[in-house]
Amino acid sequence: MEPDDILPASVPGAVRAALLAPLVDHHCHGVRRGELTRSQFEMLITEAGTPAPPGTTHFDTPVGTAIRRWCAPVLGLDPHAPPAVYLARRTELGPAEANKRLLRAAGVVAFLVDAGRGGRELLSAAEMGRLGGAAADEIVRLEHVEEEVAQEGLTAVGYIHTLAERLAARASRAVGLKSIVAYRYGLDFDPARPSRGSVIAAAGRRLTEPGERLDDPILLRHLLWTAVDIARDRGLPLQFHTGYGDPGIDLHRSDPALMTGFIRAVRPVGVPVILLHCYPFHRQAAYLAGVFPHVYVDVGLALTYTAAGSATIIGELLELVPFHKLMFSSDCHGVAEMCLLGALYFRRGLTRALAARLQQGEWNASDAARVAHMLGSGNARRVYRL
Amino acid sequence: MEPDDILPASVPGAVRAALLAPLVDHHCHGVRRGELTRSQFEMLITEAGTPAPPGTTHFDTPVGTAIRRWCAPVLGLDPHAPPAVYLARRTELGPAEANKRLLRAAGVVAFLVDAGRGGRELLSAAEMGRLGGAAADEIVRLEHVEEEVAQEGLTAVGYIHTLAERLAARASRAVGLKSIVAYRYGLDFDPARPSRGSVIAAAGRRLTEPGERLDDPILLRHLLWTAVDIARDRGLPLQFHTGYGDPGIDLHRSDPALMTGFIRAVRPVGVPVILLHCYPFHRQAAYLAGVFPHVYVDVGLALTYTAAGSATIIGELLELVPFHKLMFSSDCHGVAEMCLLGALYFRRGLTRALAARLQQGEWNASDAARVAHMLGSGNARRVYRL
């Protein structure tokens, strides 16, 4: 892809260079290593978790249109290729070649990968790095570790001990931790660290049905505070899924402002809290990043899925966010198209915001270039100590 | 009105034709058949329900300005006519001629009319169709039917039986059902179907004061679930007022995300849930339409009242909504000006969004034309089986 396609507005050379510089993708997942049928592919370009209603297709969405527009040329097709043509070409190239082309076209210098409970069908962090020509590090998903520990036939006390040990061990090989408490309970959780007694009682109940996913509010809070302890000891940040996602979330309970009490409680500890996605509560997130010194923000998932409309969201985030508090992520998951689109719309949205500020005489070019570097990679390098 | 006035941006011919094609107005009300004084007219162009404060006028609003701009020429005046001139001309033409001109200028091919408890002063669905040169069908407002049944001196068991029968009878002549539970309780209602015992007890209480409007949460839920049963049997969609409206609503309890539990519960039943208006929670609504296969969305009321600012709202809705999930409605009520403005701003806002996508190279013209047809009429024809 030519830079002139990516950056439509005319901006001065130094700003342009900063906008095209490699990005740190501080939150993504592995992509599928194997071939995908059309129905498999469609399920990976939606948060719905279900096929499109009869007579419709998940390609008839902002992200579906964006794949045809921007990913088709990377695979050697004309822009706006029909879905069937796009998928046939993808199959023809084979998944390894398609993934490689798409990840490299994203222009990412480092992937921070949440492997979740991935499984062998997803590329590992190391493989993502190799294929994408980038460094790669791991983010530990808290609930995944807990669900492992819960199935090991432990006593309640053993569970507490093993959970802390296991998390610490995983954290020793990672650059950050991540919570999906927004899915398992909501961000309106009680911010206080639960008492040991209440944790033992809740663990006792949990261990009688260990196959289940974790949704006990006391154990979720215990998991969070255990993670805070480890993050403090190791100097790691703690990511939170906030805002929209799949239909398992209650959207009105995923507003990051609901976490304000927890954010206040963590502040003396000094652990950075990173709010992921945030849409449609990104203005709330920008406010939190503005008034709490340890809070950071991105709009990862939102840029990919809103595609042609994403510049508005970047614009709204930039209304209030301090320039040292915003980062880039693609939240790429399952298909490498998402990585390319996340990077592309981050650059395009930022270009539009900076070009407007330059054109209106609000900013000068050296500030614009400096800020573009901070948002694209500098802030993530500092916070994750890359 | 000339097409060139309506569609300011230069767009390719096929897209232009799609944008000018007749619309299905899937949610409106009847307009007043008689002459209107200035104070009557002012009360019909606001959601306030009260006269403007002394020294001010409801014409000094976005919608008031839009009436002077866009409706004046349809009545044969210059754009921006002063309110007194506009209303004098309206009186001169007479209500039938004014209504006819305004409804026809909207370019609507079918009206789906919620007659509510209307009364003789409002045009019926059939009259709306005749005057507007369009087809017309009915939407049954649930609470209206319930309030009829509650006044018939029934026992609690008779109430349950008669309510189901009456709703089914009304539904047999309609193309959809509509709930205003947002006004009567809030969208944070308990999503579960209430037990028969609790409904009988609540009905017993209700029938002792049948003149009152329905606000018992158990009976509201019973009404909804009765409607779901009937909608399932007859293949009808179920509309919900969400978001802003008159001062009777608690805005923070009208966020459609609060209905997520109900939406999940209805999903296996397969009844389409249509979120009306949604503003300022239209991004939340678009998310729900994106992840739940049976959820649809519009921003009816919001376009008319935000007028010159409405393109932003369409832009925000289009950020995430699948193209097979968005519809047009005017929520026209009382004066035919609202129908014209709803249609006009839908076309203008969509034009701006599509023109931007074409100009930025994001979409191609054939996709833009196809999507414009889906949003303007195709989706409504499919969902309402017109």
Next chain:
Amino acid sequence: MEPDDILPASVPGAVRAALLAPLVDHHCHGVRRGELTRSQFEMLITEAGTPAPPGTTHFDTPVGTAIRRWCAPVLGLDPHAPPAVYLARRTELGPAEANKRLLRAAGVVAFLVDAGRGGRELLSAAEMGRLGGAAADEIVRLEHVEEEVAQEGLTAVGYIHTLAERLAARASRAVGLKSIVAYRYGLDFDPARPSRGSVIAAAGRRLTEPGERLDDPILLRHLLWTAVDIARDRGLPLQFHTGYGDPGIDLHRSDPALMTGFIRAVRPVGVPVILLHCYPFHRQAAYLAGVFPHVYVDVGLALTYTAAGSATIIGELLELVPFHKLMFSSDCHGVAEMCLLGALYFRRGLTRALAARLQQGEWNASDAARVAHMLGSGNARRVYRL
């Protein structure tokens, strides 16, 4: 500063004149009278209440960039001066001269000043007026008066009596009252006037620890209703902090829609309720102003802090707000830069909104000029009876 710098869009002469006309700043605070170190200055250009994290600066924010862009020329520097240069020049001029230049450049004809518990380091209302070449009046902050009364060793009954007397006395020299219940409890307070018995009991508890700030919900409501009585008697409006602010606020509990019950309860009394700031709930606020005849709105704080992004917020507010319901405020606090930036971005944002409406043929120039006068000063003159 030259008018051509402030108003970038080409608008007709009458509109231009209206946009440049002096503003009534209906909500501001005093600025610091003394010299400021860099760390002191940085603490006054953020809502964080803490220094920026190590290696970062509060100048790397939208408002910090705006100070360098717009305030530097007023102090005789080039636009975009580095922070150190800017602060050196400020020191060189001395605080009186810097404050005078900045306040006068704002083009304000009257300051309505909430002195809070200010203290001698802040300019008084009269001093703000003299330095800024403007009239000046006072707004009484309710909680400040209560905290004075609570420390006077009164009985519970004496507290009730003295509080009412003291508030009335202060109100007799003021043009409005202001509540910060959003900070002390949240806007989800019980709207009902508390019973005398409950107030006496709560006052009894409060008076045993009078040094504390007021956060008892019963006494907060008593204070509000006492203020409503006085405002009714004296024809004064009642301001509310809503939306974002410093980290002491729970953002999700500062949505003005949460006050709907209180707004309904105050309506028969006729006291104007003025919603300040509102961001990111300004659409909710505009709705409230649209449907309740006694509700008014501004986005004071939000314009200053969002700076180059502020036009979007004005645009969103104008979507629904009646033109007789919106006012200007700077929420200037601590440094006079905030007053200049508030006025500047109000004018620039309004210019962009009006220019778009003119260019799209939505409004005519005489309406645009008339509305600009209403928003900039006319509405405030009417509501505050200036």
